[in-house]
Amino acid sequence: MEQLAQQEKIKEKVYGKQKIYFADQEQFPTISDPELKQLDAQVSELNSQVQSAQLSCQQLETELKELNSSMTTEDMMREIKDLKEECSKYQQKLDKMKSAANHVTPEEKEKVYSERKQFCKEWKKRKRMATDIFDAILEGYPKSKKQFFEEVGVETDEDYNVSPPDI
Structure with missing residues (x-):
């Protein structure tokens, strides 16, 4: 900082043991009010662009999280295969139940219900x-x-x- 002060790129003020460094305002060109307003307009336009870019980034990050949390194609294929196997097992079990000869007749069912009611x-x-x-x-x-x-x-x-x- 002292070196920049010696080169007169920044200014230095000494307050007791402390030194304060600040930019030399004279080295910057003077800007008129219309130019300042134009720069302010550019700053606000750039701020709005930054906000829209941040919003877009947030949306993309959300979409990325959703995609990362969803199943991959390989996982999905494996899950489909497992579900099909499970479905076929249940279908076989259902077929066995349908073809079984030990069905309860409606008369037997009615008898059991009437006995239950009586008991x-x-x-x-x-x-x-x-x-x-x-x-x-x-x-x-x-x-x-x-x-x-x-x-x-x-x-x-x-x-x-x-x-x-x-x-």
Whole structure:
């Protein structure tokens, strides 16, 4: 910096132990107001070009990220091959199921559903009867319902988080 100051390309000011260097304003040509306005217009035009170039760059970077995150052609071909193999396995399994001789007839199906319905009704009926009996016993019992069940050894549906299904 001192060398540039000696060559009078920049100016130097000394403030105690500190030195400050700055550009020599006299070496720059004087610019008129119209020229300054023209330069300002050029600066704003160049700024707008920079902004549009940055926007374009961002769009291209986004597109590049999308393309890099997508599968390559080889990966896609491998995936298609794997899916076709899986599809053929499922097709074979479906064909086996269709050709199986152990189909359930509609009559058998209806019989199973009616038995299920009957058993569910019976379950609810018996649960209601047991609840009525327990309530009658508990009217004169000095301890809580939970303590009574523990003493007698009763296990309820609620202990196992089950309930009779809706019919």
